[in-house]
Structures are given as C-alpha cells and as structure tokens.
Amino acid sequence: MTDDPIPGADGPELTAANVLDVDDDRYAADSVALVTGAASGIGRATAVALAANGCTVAATDVDADGLAGTVDRAAEIGADGTVQPVEGDLTDDADIERIVDAAAQLGELRFLANVAGLQHVAPIEEFPAEQYDLMQAVMLRAPTLLSKHAFPHMREAGGGAVGNMASVHGHYTTSDKVAYNVCKFGIRGLTQSLAAEGDGDVRAFSVSTGYVSTPLVTGQIPDTAEQRGLTEQAVVEDVMLGQSRTKRMMSPVEVANLFVFGFSEHAKHLNGGDLLFDGGMTGTYE
Incomplete structure (x- = not known):
C-alpha cells in the first residue's frame, strides 16, 4: 500500500459525538461487556462505544500495546465507563476461560462482543492449512467457547446478549477467501444456535457489514x-x-454503534437475527 488516502475510507471518526448514546438502565458501571479484538479497528471502537455508554468493558486481545491505546482512547473521549485490558490468546482454551473469569470479576457479565478476526487471501489450491486452522480457532471456535463460559454469568445477571461480528461474506462469498467465508457463515449458525438455547434471557445477534x-x-x-x-x-x-x-x-464507530444498539433494551426482539448493513451489496444488482 502507498501512503495515499484509500478511496471510500473517509467515514466518521471515533469521537464522543459519533458514538450512539442509548438510554438503557443496564448501561452502567456494574454491567460488564467483554469485547474481543479490542486492540484496534472494530473491536477498539466497540469497546470505547460501550464504555462511552457507561459500561465496564473487559477489552481482550493478544496485543497489549493496542489495548493500552484503547484504554487511552476511551479516556480521551471522556467515556463514562471504563475499559479494563485483559490480555489473552483466543487460540488457547484455558486462556479463553481465564478471560471470561476476569471479565466476570469486574461486575455482572451481561454482554459479549465477538469481534476478533483474521484474513488471508489465496485461491483454495494454495490456501495454507495452518492459516485455515488459525482462522477457524480465532473466529469460530473461540466465540463458541467464550459464549459457553459467559452464558452462566449472563443467566446469573438476569439476562444478557452475545453479539457476533459476521460479514456480507456470511451471506454470499467471494473468491480466494475460503477460510473467511466458512467462518462467517459459521458465526451466523452459532448466533442462531445461541438464540435457540438462550431461553429468551440470553439473546444473540450478528452484525454483517460490507467493507470497513x-x-x-x-x-x-x-x-x-x-x-x-x-x-x-x-x-x-x-x-x-x-x-x-x-x-x-463503513467506519469502525459505525459498526460499533450496531453493537451498542443490539445489546440494548431497544433490541429485545433481535434474537438470532442479523443486522445487515452492507450498503446494498447483497440485495441489489445492476
């Protein structure tokens, strides 16, 4: 890439004015939101946006320096809530359980945003099996295990929600992205499975966007x-x-605002559903 501006990448910045402000009594310091991939991009924006709405956010990532930047960003915009960094590895089952336990120690664990993601572009004949396995581990296995460990805490808190980062690639596919396509179709299946088992107390939804x-x-x-x-x-x-x-x-804060809405009491009937914000990519044609 050159240093020239990327065409079409001039969306809203992550500022207090651009964060969706939701009136919800559960958006308070005793409500904990666990956000993965929180060191940059959509994960950082989601962590900051939930903190701006008053939540205590357990922000997890393997990138400790990036997490520190997320903490700083929340402070810079004057967030009412706090971001607590929880460094962790989503490819390690024991670490996943530790991450959830650490989040639960901060208050009532109500919300889980599975945002962490990876990408690799290659035709299937050349796609490295180890890269496929890594993407499956981070983008599908980890959200499943995080949900498994978070569900009891959410039930104990009186209810909660899991928000999963899907994609237009969970609706249709493009070439040379076999692992990403499979993961995003799978995360929508996980979302619906969680909704089926949540008994109405724990909701689940996915967010599908075009390019961010x-x-x-x-x-x-x-x-x-x-x-x-x-x-x-x-x-x-x-x-x-x-x-x-x-x-x-889309800009990261625009995606983060979908999670803010999806976790809120205004989305009570969003359960197993998908928030498709794709600019018309999948539903229109020329």
Whole structure:
C-alpha cells in the first residue's frame, strides 16, 4: 500500500459525538461487556462505544500495546465507563476461560462482543492449512467457547446478549477467501444456535457489514490486487465497493454503534437475527 488516502475510507471518526448514546438502565458501571479484538479497528471502537455508554468493558486481545491505546482512547473521549485490558490468546482454551473469569470479576457479565478476526487471501489450491486452522480457532471456535463460559454469568445477571461480528461474506462469498467465508457463515449458525438455547434471557445477534476501513481490510488490498491483476485503487473501487450502492466504506464507530444498539433494551426482539448493513451489496444488482 502507498501512503495515499484509500478511496471510500473517509467515514466518521471515533469521537464522543459519533458514538450512539442509548438510554438503557443496564448501561452502567456494574454491567460488564467483554469485547474481543479490542486492540484496534472494530473491536477498539466497540469497546470505547460501550464504555462511552457507561459500561465496564473487559477489552481482550493478544496485543497489549493496542489495548493500552484503547484504554487511552476511551479516556480521551471522556467515556463514562471504563475499559479494563485483559490480555489473552483466543487460540488457547484455558486462556479463553481465564478471560471470561476476569471479565466476570469486574461486575455482572451481561454482554459479549465477538469481534476478533483474521484474513488471508489465496485461491483454495494454495490456501495454507495452518492459516485455515488459525482462522477457524480465532473466529469460530473461540466465540463458541467464550459464549459457553459467559452464558452462566449472563443467566446469573438476569439476562444478557452475545453479539457476533459476521460479514456480507456470511451471506454470499467471494473468491480466494475460503477460510473467511466458512467462518462467517459459521458465526451466523452459532448466533442462531445461541438464540435457540438462550431461553429468551440470553439473546444473540450478528452484525454483517460490507467493507470497513480497518487494518484487516486495508491489509488485504495488496494481496487482492496481486491475485486479480488489478491496481490497489481498482480493488477498492471495483471489488470492495463495486457492488455497494453506498460508495464509502463503513467506519469502525459505525459498526460499533450496531453493537451498542443490539445489546440494548431497544433490541429485545433481535434474537438470532442479523443486522445487515452492507450498503446494498447483497440485495441489489445492476
């Protein structure tokens, strides 16, 4: 990538004014939200947005420096709640259980946002099995185990919700992303399974967006350009935004606001459902 601005990546910044402010009595210091992938991108924005709404946020990631930056960002915007960093490895089953226990010690664990994600671009004939396994571990196995350990705490708190980061790639697929496609279809299946077992007390929902201006997305532009024989600008304008009617990537705070709404009392009937904010990518055609 060059240092030139990425076309279509000029969405709202993560500021107090751009965070959805929800009136919900459960958005308070004694309510804990566990957010994965919280060191950057959508995970950071979700952690900060929930803290801005008054929650205590257990922010987890393998990147300790990134988590420190998330803590600083919440303080910079004057969040009413706090972000507590919980460094952890989502590929380690014991660490996953420890992360949930650490979150529960901060208050009543009510909300779990499974945001952590990885990407690898390669045709299936060349797709590394170890990369496939890593993506499955972080993006599908870990959310399942985190939910398993969080459910009892949510029931004890009188109810809660699991929000899972899906994608348009959980609705339709694009080439050279077999692991990502499989994980995102799987996370929607997990969401519906959790809703079926939540007895109405613990809800589950997924969030499906088009391309979001995060390091995960911008980092795949050079690989996609090489795979398809395109310029990097063409990848953004023709591949990423070509099917979208909204010719701008979402920003992380816009996605975070979907989690803020989805966890709130205003989303009581959002249970097993998917918030599809894709700019028209999957539902329109030329």
